[in-house]
Amino acid sequence: MEKAGNDYEAVVGLEIHCELSTKTKAFCSCESAFGGEPNSRCCPVCFGLPGALPALNMKAAEFAVRAGVALNCRISRISSFDRKNYFYPDLPKGYQITQQRNPICRDGFIDIQSSGAKKRIRIERIHLEEDAGKLIHRDGETLIDYNRAGVPLIEIVTKPDISSAREAQDFVRKLRSIILCTAISDCRMNEGSLRVDVNISVKRKTDAELGVRTEIKNLNSVNAIGKAIESEFSRQVSLVSKGIPLSRETMRFDPVSKSTLTMRSKESYNDYRYFAEPDIPPLVLSEEFISCVEQSMPELPERKAERYVSVFGISEDSAFLISGNNDASAYFEKAAESCSYLKTLSNMITSTLFPAFGDDGTDMSRLPEPEHLSEIADLSGTGTINSLTAKKLMELSAKEKKSPREIVERDCLAVIRDRDRIKKLIGAALSEMPKAKSDYLRGKKAALKSIVGRAMFLSGGLADPELLNEEAENQLAEKE
Numbered sequence: 054m055e056k057a058g059n060d061y062e063a064v065v066g067l068e069i070h071c072e073l074s075t076k077t078k079a080f081c082s083c084e085s086a087f088g089g090e091p092n093s094r095c096c097p098v099c100f101g102l103p104g105a106l107p108a109l110n111m112k113a114a115e116f117a118v119r120a121g122v123a124l125n126c127r128i129s130r131i132s133s134f135d136r137k138n139y140f141y142p143d144l145p146k147g148y149q150i151t152q153q154r155n156p157i158c159r160d161g162f163i164d165i166q167s168s169g170a171k172k173r174i175r176i177e178r179i180h181l182e183e184d185a186g187k188l189i190h191r192d193g194e195t196l197i198d199y200n201r202a203g204v205p206l207i208e209i210v211t212k213p214d215i216s217s218a219r220e221a222q223d224f225v226r227k228l229r230s231i232i233l234c235t236a237i238s239d240c241r242m243n244e245g246s247l248r249v250d251v252n253i254s255v256k257r258k259t260d261a262e263l264g265v266r267t268e269i270k271n272l273n274s275v276n277a278i279g280k281a282i283e284s285e286f287s288r289q290v291s292l293v294s295k296g297i298p299l300s301r302e303t304m305r306f307d308p309v310s311k312s313t314l315t316m317r318s319k320e321s322y323n324d325y326r327y328f329a330e331p332d333i334p335p336l337v338l339s340e341e342f343i344s345c346v347e348q349s350m351p352e353l354p355e356r357k358a359e360r361y362v363s364v365f366g367i368s369e370d371s372a373f374l375i376s377g378n379n380d381a382s383a384y385f386e387k388a389a390e391s392c393s394y395l396k397t398l399s400n401m402i403t404s405t406l407f408p409a410f411g412d413d414g415t416d417m418s419r420l421p422e423p424e425h426l427s428e429i430a431d432l433s434g435t436g437t438i439n440s441l442t443a444k445k446l447m448e449l450s451a452k453e454k455k456s457p458r459e460i461v462e463r464d465c466l467a468v469i470r471d472r473d474r475i476k477k478l479i480g481a482a483l484s485e486m487p488k489a490k491s492d493y494l495r496g497k498k499a500a501l502k503s504i505v506g507r508a509m510f511l512s513g514g515l516a517d518p519e520l521l522n523e524e525a526e527n528q529l530a531e532k533e
């Protein structure tokens with residue numbers, strides 16, 4: 054199987070549903086926040102009762118345009134709404150209002166950095182639509198909460214430019230940090246305000262033609278996205294390499310068995326009987342409206358990264374990584390205010406502390422206060438402490454919430470450069486290791502290393518290695 058897997062590559066496109074954090078729903082004035090007593094935030098428009106007329110919430114349109122600008126899209130001056138018809142209990146109207154033919158944004162892209170290389174993932178379209186209600190399965194019954202029905206969503210559809218689980222995860226992380234910057238959604242994957250569908254097919258690396266594609270619905274964590282792609286990739290490869298044809302299916306990912314399971318055979322476009330929404334006129338956006346949104350955009354990760362390189366002088370890789378996570382960049386900027394060694398500071402964040410900035414939020418208990426990290430970077434930059442001590446200090450000051458300078462003093466963690474102490478350390482090492490000493494004197498120069506190593510051990514890893522080396526050579530020369 055391994056062997057067959059190597060001949061194939063995954064072709065992946067994503068559909069990302071992102072709930073917009075407007076105060077009210079997309080087409081009525083019901084409250085749209087997450088939660089609330091079940092079915093307490095609904096009205097005749099939500100249910101599509103006879104005579105109820107939907108009207109577009111312009112805040113939702115503005116938020117969709119913000120997303121489009123942030124994702125380098127073309128904004129449509131005219132877009133329109135359609136009905137997507139299907140029957141499912143979470144959809145009280147029997148149809149969903151969406152934008153099938155004329156979406157509000159098209160042709161954007163995001164640059165990601167995956168496995169050390171930059172890659173551009175194109176975005177085909179962003180359309181505005183409404184969410185469905187929520188089915189709650191309990192004690193053999195199914196309950197329905199329509200509070201979510203009608204909450205505005207954008208669906209971001211990528212081109213099939215993604216070729217591995219890792220790239221898909223990096224894309225979603227980057228997308229999430231951009232959307233969070235624009236403040237149009239809270240992007241909480243665990244609460245369902247950001248959900249991802251994966252379209253995946255496999256093809257031989259040498260083939261141009263794409264294989265039959267399946268869709269995995271409603272993935273709600275970055276981890277699940279990676280696992281689902283990996284498992285579906287191997288399932289498809291194992292069938293295709295044996296010559297068994299695949300069928301177009303809609304699947305779900307089972308986190309327990311870590312495998313993809315068939316939900317239903319894929320609906321075709323015609324099954325939805327799309328037609329123009331008769332109750333909502335086309336959305337016409339003026340130049341003023343669009344340029345107003347453009348001018349109100351915050352600093353996005355890409356810009357941030359450029360500023361970190363030009364103003365703070367840190368490496369491009371560190372800048373890209375830090376700017377791609379909003380918590381990490383806020384933390385870095387706070388620490389940078391009082392720090393003189395910014396490269397050291399940024400390296401500490403990317404190489405040691407980055408795992409604390411997780412996909413489901415930041416684990417503050419693993420991070421020192423930003424001011425304290427800045428002290429550690431300065432202590433390290435001036436050579437007062439070595440890199441091992443720096444790591445230890447990050448842990449200690451995260452735990453104790455104390456100033457690293459105080460900890461260094463209290464626990465005597467500064468690098469030892471005092472000549473007398475260095476002399477004593479080498480003297481002690483030499484008297485403990487008569488054999489190494491005589492080996493060295495008989496010309497086995499490598500014995501010096503073990504003597505210096507012993508002295509370093511005796512200093513608790515704190516002595517200056519160059520001074521130890523120098524002193525060992527001196528003392529051994531005297532003995533010759």
Ligand SMILES: [Zn+2]
Binds near residue numbers: 083098
């Ligand atoms: Zn309503």
